[in-house]
Amino acid sequence: xxxxxxxxxxxxxxxxxxxxxxxxxxxxxxxxxxxxxxxxxxxxxxxxxxxxxxxxxxxxxxxxxxxxxxxxxxxxxxxxxxxxxxxxxxxxxxxxxxxxxxxxxxxxxxxxxxxxxxxxxxxxxxxxxxxxxxxxxxxxxxxxxxxxxxxxxxxxxxxxxxxxxxxxxxxxxxxxxxxxxxxxxxxxxxxxxxxxxxxxxxxxxxxxxxxxxxxxxx
Amino acid sequence: xxxxxxxxxxxxxxxxxxxxxxxxxxxxxxxxxxxxxxxxxxxxxxxxxxxxxxxxxxxxxxxxxxxxxxxxxxxxxxxxxxxxxxxxxxxxxxxxxxxxxxxxxxxxxxxxxxxxxxxxxxxxxxxxxxxxxxxxxxxxxxxxxxxxxxxxxxxxxxxxxxxxxxxxxxxxxxxxxxxxxxxxxxxxxxxxxxxxxxxxxxxxxxxxxxxxxxxxxxxxxxxxxxxxxxxxxxxxxxxxxxxxxxxxx
Amino acid sequence: xxxxxxxxxxxxxxxxxxxxxxxxxxxxxxxxxxxxxxxxxxxxxxxxxxxxxxxxxxxxxxxxxxxxxxxxxxxxxxxxxxxxxxxxxxxxxxxxxxxxxxxxxxxxxxxxxxxxxxxxxxxxxxxxxxxxxxxxxxxxxxxxxxxxxxxxxxxxxxxxxxxxxxxxxxxxxxxxxxxxxxxxxxxxxxxxxxxxxxxxxxxxxxxxxxxxxxxxxxxxxxxxxxxxxxxxxxxxxxxxxxxxxxxxxxxxxxxxxxxxxxxxxxxxxxxxxxxxxxxxxxxxxxxxxxxxxxxxxxxxxxxxxxxxxxxx
Numbered sequence: 001x002x003x004x005x006x007x008x009x010x011x012x013x014x015x016x017x018x019x020x021x022x023x024x025x026x027x028x029x030x031x032x033x034x035x036x037x038x039x040x041x042x043x044x045x046x047x048x049x050x051x052x053x054x055x056x057x058x059x060x061x062x063x064x065x066x067x068x069x070x071x072x073x074x075x076x077x078x079x080x081x082x083x084x085x086x087x088x089x090x091x092x093x094x095x096x097x098x099x100x101x102x103x104x105x106x107x108x109x110x111x112x113x114x115x116x117x118x119x120x121x122x123x124x125x126x127x128x129x130x131x132x133x134x135x136x137x138x139x140x141x142x143x144x145x146x147x148x149x150x151x152x153x154x155x156x157x158x159x160x161x162x163x164x165x166x167x168x169x170x171x172x173x174x175x176x177x178x179x180x181x182x183x184x185x186x187x188x189x190x191x192x193x194x195x196x197x198x199x200x201x202x203x204x205x206x207x208x209x210x211x212x213x214x215x216x217x218x
Numbered sequence: 219x220x221x222x223x224x225x226x227x228x229x230x231x232x233x234x235x236x237x238x239x240x241x242x243x244x245x246x247x248x249x250x251x252x253x254x255x256x257x258x259x260x261x262x263x264x265x266x267x268x269x270x271x272x273x274x275x276x277x278x279x280x281x282x283x284x285x286x287x288x289x290x291x292x293x294x295x296x297x298x299x300x301x302x303x304x305x306x307x308x309x310x311x312x313x314x315x316x317x318x319x320x321x322x323x324x325x326x327x328x329x330x331x332x333x334x335x336x337x338x339x340x341x342x343x344x345x346x347x348x349x350x351x352x353x354x355x356x357x358x359x360x361x362x363x364x365x366x367x368x369x370x371x372x373x374x375x376x377x378x379x380x381x382x383x384x385x386x387x388x389x390x391x392x393x394x395x396x397x398x399x400x401x402x403x404x405x406x407x408x409x410x411x412x413x414x415x416x417x418x419x420x421x422x423x424x425x426x427x428x429x430x431x432x433x434x435x436x437x438x439x440x441x442x443x444x445x446x447x448x449x450x451x452x453x454x455x456x457x458x459x460x461x462x463x464x465x466x467x
Numbered sequence: 468x469x470x471x472x473x474x475x476x477x478x479x480x481x482x483x484x485x486x487x488x489x490x491x492x493x494x495x496x497x498x499x500x501x502x503x504x505x506x507x508x509x510x511x512x513x514x515x516x517x518x519x520x521x522x523x524x525x526x527x528x529x530x531x532x533x534x535x536x537x538x539x540x541x542x543x544x545x546x547x548x549x550x551x552x553x554x555x556x557x558x559x560x561x562x563x564x565x566x567x568x569x570x571x572x573x574x575x576x577x578x579x580x581x582x583x584x585x586x587x588x589x590x591x592x593x594x595x596x597x598x599x600x601x602x603x604x605x606x607x608x609x610x611x612x613x614x615x616x617x618x619x620x621x622x623x624x625x626x627x628x629x630x631x632x633x634x635x636x637x638x639x640x641x642x643x644x645x646x647x648x649x650x651x652x653x654x655x656x657x658x659x660x661x662x663x664x665x666x667x668x669x670x671x672x673x674x675x676x677x678x679x680x681x682x683x684x685x686x687x688x689x690x691x692x693x694x695x696x697x698x699x700x701x702x703x704x705x706x707x708x709x710x711x712x713x714x715x716x717x718x719x720x721x722x723x724x725x726x727x728x729x730x731x732x733x734x735x736x737x738x739x740x741x742x743x744x745x746x747x748x749x750x751x752x753x754x755x756x757x758x759x760x761x762x763x764x765x766x767x768x769x770x771x772x773x774x775x776x777x778x779x
Binding site: 007010162163 | 520683
C-alpha cells in the first residue's frame with residue numbers, strides 16, 4: 001500500500017494525463033459508434049434481408065484483434081502512425097459492430113401491437129420510430145451501450161503498445177520496471193471509470209424510460 | 219509489402235517450422251479451450267445455484283459488467299509481475315476472468331426465463347428440487363446458456379492474443395512480432411486467422427447447440443427469451459451476443 | 468418533456484461539457500490533426516519521442532529538459548515501440564527527435580548487410596552519417612555507450628566455460644536464447660551471430676528486448692542466454708555475466724540524438740551537444756538504476772543529472 005501512495009504522490013501528473021486521455025479515447029468512439037449504429041441497426045430491421053448479413057459482418061469485425069486494427073488504420077485512413085485518431089476510429093468500429101445488432105434486436109423486440117396502434121393514431125414512419133419504437137427499445141439498446149462503454153474503456157489500454165493508450169501507459173511502465181504500483185493504480189482507475197460510465201448510463205435509462213418504473217411499482 | 223503476403227506464403231504454413239501458423243493456431247486453440255473449460259467449471263455451477271434458488275442474483279447480474287471492466291492487459295501485467303512467472307498461469311487466470319461473466323450471467327438469465335408453469339408442473343409431479351433443476355429448468359435454459367458459452371469463446375479467441383505479449387505462443391505472436399518488425403503482412407495474417415478462427419468456432423458451436431438443445435424447447439424458449447423487456451431491464455441480458463445467438467439458432 | 472427526461476438530458480449534457488472542459492486545455496486529439504506543416508501548431512515545437520524501454524525514456528526526458536532550459540517548447544511522446552515503429556513515426560513527422568545508438572542505427576540503415584570495417588565509435592559515426600536518409604541528421608555523439616549483450620547466469624558460465632560469444636559456438640544448439648522479436652531478423656541479432664561467430668541457437672524465444680521478461684526467464688532458467696543491455700541494473704543485481712564480443716558484432720553503441728533536419732537549429736544543436744559531452748557510461752548506468760531499482764520518475768532523475776552537470 002505504501003508503495004502505491006509513494007507512486008501516486010510522485011506521479012500525479014502522469015496519472016492524470018493518462019486518465020484524461022483514456023476518457024476521451026473511450027467516450028468519443030462510444031458516441032460516434034452509437035450514432036452510426038442507430039441508423040445501421042434500423043436498416044437491419046427495415047430491410048429484413050439485411051439482418052443476418054449484418055450479424056455476420058458485425059461478429060467478424062468484433063473478432064479482429066484490436067492491435068491489428070490500430071496498426072492497419074494509418075494505411076487505410078492516411079493518418080500518422082501514432083495518431084489517436086486511429087484508436088478512436090478503431091473503437092468506433094467495434095462499438096458499431098457491437099451495437100448494430102443490439103439496436104436491430106431492440107427494435108425487433110418492440111411489441112407489434114404498439115406500433116400498429118401508433119400507426120392507427122396517425123404516426124408516420126419517422127415519428128413512429130423516434131417517438132414510439134426507439135423509446136420502447138431503449139432498455140435493450142442501452143444495455144448494449146453499457147457493454148460497449150465498458151468494452152471501449154478496456155480496449156483503450158491496448159493502444160499503450162503504440163504509446164497512445166491512456167491508462168495503458170501505466171501498465172507498460174509497471175511491466176518494464178517490474179513495479180506493481182502503477183499497474184494497480186491503472187487497473188483501479190479503469191474499473192472506477194467503467195463503473196461510473198455504467199452508472200451514468202443506468203441513470204440515463206431511468207430518466208428516459210419513466211414508464212418502466214411505473215410498471216414495476218404496480 | 220514485397221513478395222508474397224505472409225498469409226499466403228507456403229513456408230509459413232509448414233508444419234515442420236515451430237513458429238509457423240499451424241503451430242501458433244494449435245497453441246491458440248489450446249489456450250482458448252483450457253480457459254473456457256476452467257471458467258465454465260467455475261461459473262456454471264454458481265450460475266445454476268443462483269438461478270435455481272433465486273438468491274444472490276445481484277452477483278449474477280453484475281458479474282457481467284464487473285468482469286468486463288477489468289482491463290485484460292492490466293490484469294495480465296499485474297499477474298506476471300506479481301507472480302514473477304514465465305508460464306501460462308498468469309494468462310490462464312486473466313482469460314478465465316473473461317470467461318466467467320458471460321457464462322455466469324447467461325446461466326442465471328436462462329434459468330430465470332424458464333416458464334414458471336413448467337416448474338410448477340414438475341413439482342406437482344413430485345420431482346425433487348435437483349430433479350426439477352436438471353430435468354426441467356436446465357434443458358429449457360440451454361439456448362441462453364449456450365449463447366453465453368459462445369460469447370465467452372468469441373471473447374477468449376480474440377483476447378488469447380495477449381499470451382504473446384508475455385512471450386508465449388498463439389496467434390498473438392504474429393501480431394506482436396509483426397509490430398516489432400514493422401511487418402504489416404504478418405499482422406494482417408494474424409488478424410485474418412484470428413477472425414477466421416472465431417467465425418469457424420462460432421459456427422461449430424451453433425451446430426452443437428442445434429443438436430444438444432431439445433427440439434421441443436427451441437420454439438418456446440426463443441420467443442420468450444429474446445429481448446423481452448423485463449429480462450433486458452433487469453440487466454441480465456447485457457450481451458448482444460446472447461440476444462443474437464438466440465435469434466440465429 | 469417531463470422533469471425526468473430533462474434530468475436524463477442534463478446528465479448527458481453535463482458529462483459532455485465536463486469532458487470538453489477537461490479536454491479543452493490539453494486535447495490529445497489536437498496534437499496530431501494539424502495540417503501538413505508536420506508536427507504541431509507551433510512550427511518551433513519539438514516533439515521528443517522514445518523507444519519502449521526505460522533508458523530510452525530517461526534519455527528522451529533529459530533531451531526534453533535540456534531543450535526546455537533553453538526556451539524551446541517541447542512535447543513528449545514516449546514509449547512508442549521498437550526501432551522499426553518509432554523510425555516510422557519520425558518519418559511521418561509524429562516525432563522530431565529521439566535518442567539513438569550509433570551502431571544499432573547504422574545496422575538498421577544497412578538493412579541486414581554487415582557494416583564493413585567499422586568498430587570504433589568514430590568510424591561507426593562516419594559510416595552512419597553516410598547512410599542516413601536525407602531529412603534526418605545526427606548530432607554529436609556522447610561517450611556513453613549502451614550495448615546489446617549476450618548475458619548468462621554465473622552458473623551457465625561455469626557449466627560451459629564461457630567468456631566470450633565465440634565460446635558459445637559448440638554448445639549453442641543445446642541452448643535457448645531470449646530476446647525481443649526483432650532480434651531474429653536483425654544483423655545485430657541471430658543473423659550476425661551465425662555469420663560472424665558461427666553461433667546457432669537451438670531455440671529462440673521472443674520476449675522483450677532486454678526487458679523484465681528476458682531477465683526473469685534468464686533467472687529461472689527457461690532461457691540460458693539473454694539479450695540484455697549493458698547499462699541495465701539487472702546485470703548487477705542478478706550477477707549476470709556479459710559475454711565478450713571480440714569480433715565487435717554489436718559495434719560501438721554511443722548515445723546520440725537523431726533529429727529531423729527541419730526542426731534543427733543552432734539552439735537545439737548547442738544544447739544537445741553540450742548534453743552529449745557530459746554523458747558518460749557510468750553516469751548513465753548510475754542514473755538508470757535510480758529509475759529501475761529505486762523506481763524514481765524519469766523526470767526527477769533527469770533533473771538530478773542535469774543540475775549536477777550544470778545543464779539546466
